[in-house]
Amino acid sequence: MLEIKQLHKSYAIGDSSLHVLKGIDLSVAQGEMVAIMGSSGSGKSTLLNIIGMLDEADGGDYILDEVPIKNLTEKKAAIYRNKFLGFIFQSFNLINYKNALENVALPLYYQGLKRKERQEKARFHLEKVGLLDWQTHLPSELSGGQKQRVAIARALASDPKLLLADEPTGALDTTTSYDIMAFLQQLNDEGKTILIVTHEEDIAAMCKRIVRLRDGIIMEDKKVTQVRAEAHV
């Protein structure tokens, strides 16, 4: 469902340019749960941003669900992001003046759904992450784990083909991290394709496949036996 061939990306730094991605080949099938690992500067976040259409590659092909992603206008990129992708960030990125329900309903607003439908769907997803009772609370009234659950519910709301998580447990303690991972595993069991950028080995081990990046190329790409997070909670 995701096909990447010879992906290149460089950033201009002053007069010189920094070659971050030096020809990445990656293909991810429906229902996979992939960890992208690498030290800082390895290009893992850049790769995720390109997959997430938040950034554009300089060269190479990127095909998502049989749609070539290239030379997108801002408007088109917005529509694709809304339709194909759900984002989960390290710092949650909830809108601080909106309550949990409104945050979850926001992508549905950009899908053009009616208010009633939005709220219904948002409630369904909040219930799924076990926070329906917290729907009227502002992000500032939630714990870190709860915030990330709201963010996951928001990412799920538009029913995306691919979930992209950038260090989803980076701001959480171990117990909460495993809790979130257990939930992501559960989503994967239900068939969601999930890509997780992380530098934590234990988190990577909870995925089904680990892709290691170093200096802009894939060093290693192997399938692993998934460690179930429930066992650690």
Added chain:
Amino acid sequence: MFDIGLWREILQSINKNRTRSLLSGFTVTFAIMLFTVLFGMANGLNNTFAEAFVDDAANAIFIRSGTTTKAYKGMQAGRRIQFKNADFQYIKTDYDENIEFITSRIYKNVAASFRNEKNNYSLRAVHPDHQYLEKTQVFLGRYINQRDMELKTKVAVIGKLVKEDLFLKVDPIGKYINLSGIPYKVVGVFSDEGGDDEERLLYMPLSTAQQIYGNNDYVDQINLTYKPELDFNQAIDFGLDLEKKLKERFTVAASDQRAVRVFNMAMQNKGITQMTSVLGILILVIGLGTLIAGIVGISNIMIFIVKERTKEIGIRKALGASPKSIISIILIESIVITTIAGYFGLLLGVGILEWAEPILKTYFIKDPSVSTTLVVSATVTLIGAGILAGYVPAKKASKIKPIVALRDD
């Protein structure tokens, strides 16, 4: 298209970020309030000047005669100068191109009576043009006309207070009023903004008065208005020329101040008008300054708001917001705030003017007010400036790459 979802988003954003909304609104409120107050005071000053000339036409010239104070060309000092109908005709014919209205005047004091009511009044015998010179408003019947002049009819036009004094509740039109023994038919009743003195007067045809009181062609005074097309300098030249010609006509020394006196309103109006226009320019500068200060304030706030919302914009974009929706949410929010704040500023400004009116009256500022059009256009200017000022940062915000916006600080 009315997008209720967009409005809900905007209202929520305004409501939930109250400090930000209030602060940005305050600048606009303050600018519009200052603008209203300043313009209102300027208008008040103008009203005061306008009021001073409401009674008589502002373009009037009065010509009076007296006795000579200087010997000239073999004539002794102390000679009395008397205007006659011929002088009136001379001015009217020779200066026709400069004259709008012209009338002679004879003053008399009369004892008037109707049935049992009696009183003494001033009488003015005039030409029909006098009505326009004095801004007399006839609200019952008619004024003296050309036919009265030719036939020397015994008719009178009476002031509102004369009617109240003598006629009580009776309709005076067609009734005969007794003026020092001679009955005159009342043909009209007038009012005058000049006040009580001007309404306790009687008018009659000049020709009638000349025949009855002395059987001569003497007139006491000649009043005229110059054509409004004349600017102040032309009008002043006209007055000076008139004075010179009349002095020659009556063989009076050019330096004689008493024999022929020409009082020209243009002389005093020039000074006042100059002052008012200087005042107007000053007010305009202050008003524009206030507006510009407001515009600068709004621009700063818009830039600040976009900066503050960078992260939110990034999140919205990651969730699928199009650039257009980002621009509209920021711009419409600023328009809503500016409009509401501008309206408050207007209310405040008008309130202050109303409250200060009695105090201002002492300082010759009468009836300070601003036209709604003016304030609305000032507000619209501010909104327009807000849009312009907001558009650049909003456009920039819509171009923000979500990764940049979402980068952890």
